[in-house]
Amino acid sequence: MGRLFDTWPEKYDAWFATPIGFLVKKYESELIMDLLRPKQGEMILDAGCGTGIFTFNILRLGPCVVGLDISLPMLRRAEHKAVGYHFRGVIGDMMNLPFPDGSFEKVVSITALEFIKDAKGALDEMFRVTKQCGCIVVATLNSLSPWAQHRRVKAQKGKTIFDRAIFRSPEEIAAIAPIAGEIRTAIHFSEDDNPELVPGIESEGHHMGLKTGAFIAACWEKPRKAQ
Amino acid sequence: MTEIDKELLDILACPIGKADLKLEGDFLVCTRCGARYPIKDGIPVLLIDEAVLPEGVSSVEELECWKEREKGN
Numbered sequence: 001m002g003r004l005f006d007t008w009p010e011k012y013d014a015w016f017a018t019p020i021g022f023l024v025k026k027y028e029s030e031l032i033m034d035l036l037r038p039k040q041g042e043m044i045l046d047a048g049c050g051t052g053i054f055t056f057n058i059l060r061l062g063p064c065v066v067g068l069d070i071s072l073p074m075l076r077r078a079e080h081k082a083v084g085y086h087f088r089g090v091i092g093d094m095m096n097l098p099f100p101d102g103s104f105e106k107v108v109s110i111t112a113l114e115f116i117k118d119a120k121g122a123l124d125e126m127f128r129v130t131k132q133c134g135c136i137v138v139a140t141l142n143s144l145s146p147w148a149q150h151r152r153v154k155a156q157k158g159k160t161i162f163d164r165a166i167f168r169s170p171e172e173i174a175a176i177a178p179i180a181g182e183i184r185t186a187i188h189f190s191e192d193d194n195p196e197l198v199p200g201i202e203s204e205g206h207h208m209g210l211k212t213g214a215f216i217a218a219c220w221e222k223p224r225k226a227q
Numbered sequence: 228m229t230e231i232d233k234e235l236l237d238i239l240a241c242p243i244g245k246a247d248l249k250l251e252g253d254f255l256v257c258t259r260c261g262a263r264y265p266i267k268d269g270i271p272v273l274l275i276d277e278a279v280l281p282e283g284v285s286s287v288e289e290l291e292c293w294k295e296r297e298k299g300n
Contacts, residue, residue, distance in 0.1 A: 064234075072267065072272075088234070088235045089270050090235070091267075091270055091272040092273045093274055093275070096242040098240050098245075098271075098273035099245070100240045100245050101245070
C-alpha cells in the first residue's frame, strides 16, 4: 500500500497547481476549514495527510498537527512544507492508529478514506482517538459526482492512482458513522468548465445544497460518555 | 542515538494494543508486548508489518498486545 503512493507525490502536487486544480483546492479547503475550525493550541490528527496539501492551511491557524501517512516520501514532502510550524509526522496505518484513546481534540482526514476498503473500521479508529466533545471531519470523493465517472475512466486506462480508489456517496458515509453528523458537498463544476464561470457554478450548487459535489465533507461531534 | 520529540513520544502508542512506547536506540519499543518499531530519518514507523518481534516470538498473534486487542473485539 505504501508503495502505491511513493511514486505519486510530484504528480499529486502538480495537479493542484493547474488553474482548475487551484480552484478545486480552494473550495475543498474552504469547506474543510469551515467544519474543522482549527484553533491555537489544539492537538489535531491529520489521518492520511499525504503531501500535506491541506495540512498547511490548518497549521497556519496555530494548532499542533500530527500528520499520519502510510508513505514515507509523501510524509517527507508534508514535513518540508510544514517547516516552522507545529507539525510532527508519523508513518502509520489508518486501520491501526498508533495513539491511545482520546488523544486529540480534533481528527481530520482528507481524501484518504477512498483508499481503504473497511471505511467503517478506519472511522471507528478516528472516533477512538478523538477526545469526548471533540470533532471528526472526514472528506472523501463522491460516487454521485460526474468527476467520479471521469476518474474511473482514467483509472481504467491505468493513468492514475484512482484505480485503487473506492468512491462513496454521502448516504454511504453517513451509514458507516456511529452517530448522526453534518454532511456537505463541494466542487459542483466540472474539470472542463471555464475557470471564470466556476465561482458562479460553485455558489449556486452550495446554495441549492446539492449532494452531488465531487467532494464530500462530513463532521461529527464525539458525544460525552454517559457516567 | 535517534532523537525524537518528547511531545510526540508522549502521545504515540503501540498500533496493535495501544500500550505506551519507550525509546531504545533507533527503535520505539512497546512497553507491554516488546514489539520494536523503527525510526527512519527521525520519523517513527508505526506499522504492524514493520514491527521487529521480540526474541522467541514468531508471529504478531503471539504478542500480548494482540491478545489484549482480541479481548476487546
